[in-house]
Amino acid sequence: KNQVEQSPQSLIILEGKNCTLQCNYTVSPxxxxxxxxxxxxxxxxxxxxMTFSENTKSNGRYTATLDADTKQSSLHITASQLSDxxxxxxxxxxxxxxxxxxxxxxxxxxxxx
Amino acid sequence: xxxxxxxxxxxxxxxxxxxxxxxxxxxxxxxxxxxxxxxGQGPEFLTYFQNEAQLEKSRLLSDRFSAERPKGSxxxxxxxxxxxxxxxxxxxxxxxxxxxxEQFFGPGTRLTVL
Numbered sequence: 001k002n003q004v005e006q007s008p009q010s011l012i013i014l015e016g017k018n019c020t021l022q023c024n025y026t027v028s029p030x031x032x033x034x035x036x037x038x039x040x041x042x043x044x045x046x047x048x049x050m051t052f053s054e055n056t057k058s059n060g061r062y063t064a065t066l067d068a069d070t071k072q073s074s075l076h077i078t079a080s081q082l083s084d085x086x087x088x089x090x091x092x093x094x095x096x097x098x099x100x101x102x103x104x105x106x107x108x109x110x111x112x113x
Numbered sequence: 114x115x116x117x118x119x120x121x122x123x124x125x126x127x128x129x130x131x132x133x134x135x136x137x138x139x140x141x142x143x144x145x146x147x148x149x150x151x152x153g154q155g156p157e158f159l160t161y162f163q164n165e166a167q168l169e170k171s172r173l174l175s176d177r178f179s180a181e182r183p184k185g186s187x188x189x190x191x192x193x194x195x196x197x198x199x200x201x202x203x204x205x206x207x208x209x210x211x212x213x214x215e216q217f218f219g220p221g222t223r224l225t226v227l
Contacts, residue, residue, distance in 0.1 A: 004155075031213040043117070043204055043218030044156070051213070089155050093213050098169060099144060101216065103155030 002027045004104035006090050012110045017080055021107045023073040023090030031095035035064050035075045038087045038106070047075070047088075080111045115139060117219035119205050125225045126195055133191045134222045138207030145188050146216060147180055148204040149173065156204055162188060163210055195226045 004025045013019050025033070032051045036044035048057045048064040050073070057064050061078045077084055090104040118137045126132050138145045143164050148156035159178070160170045164185040174180075177195075182188040192199055202223050206216035 009153075034215070036218075041202075041221070041223065043206075043220050045218070046215055049215065091155075095212055097210075097212065098161065099146075099208060099210070099212070099214060099216065100158065100169075101156075103157070105153070105155045108153070 002092075002094070002102045004090055004092055004102050006088075006104035006107050008107060009105070010108040010110070012112060013080055015080060015082055015111050015113050018076065018078050019080060019109065020077075021075045021088050021090075021109070023075070023104055025071050025073070025090070025092050025102070025104075027071075027092040027094065027102050029095035030068070031093040033064075033066055033073050034091045034093070035062070035073075036089040036091055038089060040086070044089055044091075077109075080109075082111050082113060085109060085111045117205055117207050117217050119203075119219040119222050121222060122220060123223045123225075125227065127227050128195060128197060130195055131191065131193045132195060132224065133189055134203055134205075134224075135187060135189050136205030136207075136219060137187045138205070139217055140186075141209070142207035142217075143185070143210050144208045144214075144216075145182055146206040146208075147188070147190050148206065150202040150204055150221070151200075159190075192224075195224075197226045200224055200226045 038044040050066040087106040146161040147159040150156040162182040208216045
């Protein structure tokens, strides 16, 4: 069964601190893995995308890693800001013509001053 | 604004009423997807269109749900005889056809069934 599991379910950190979110997946056939940020009451917005051959991708203070052998990904946030408070969703795209996405349940991050 | 738009943003209805949501995709995108998201969960796939053709429907899409994309541009999602369990965020996304192309999401419609 195609699945994406994320941990932790929720996280509270102080402003300025770093954090790392985890994602394990069992999805086949694999096309790419994206991390999305979803602010409360809004649609998800893509932060990073990695294909099978890429093992790291940065977008400002966000750095994603991918280990295709162990089927694990992480999203590292550096020097967190209050605006980083959101849900972060790990999403794997099936390598099929439908473009179907397999979503994790998300990690809710709260950054406190 | 050239992104995906959805209307209304919020809808409160009484159980048993019908509701209809609209999604306007990015203009050049030929694929359009509908998802449902409940609190604390990731989105769940409901259905998708390529141009005006509805190519796949999830088992989650009961016979009370119907989606259309009559001219291959905007789409509507109708829920008949709403139930409290239908309360959720309904997200629309669009993309170009092709393996691995990014889906761009709209802001969603929050449905509350009383």
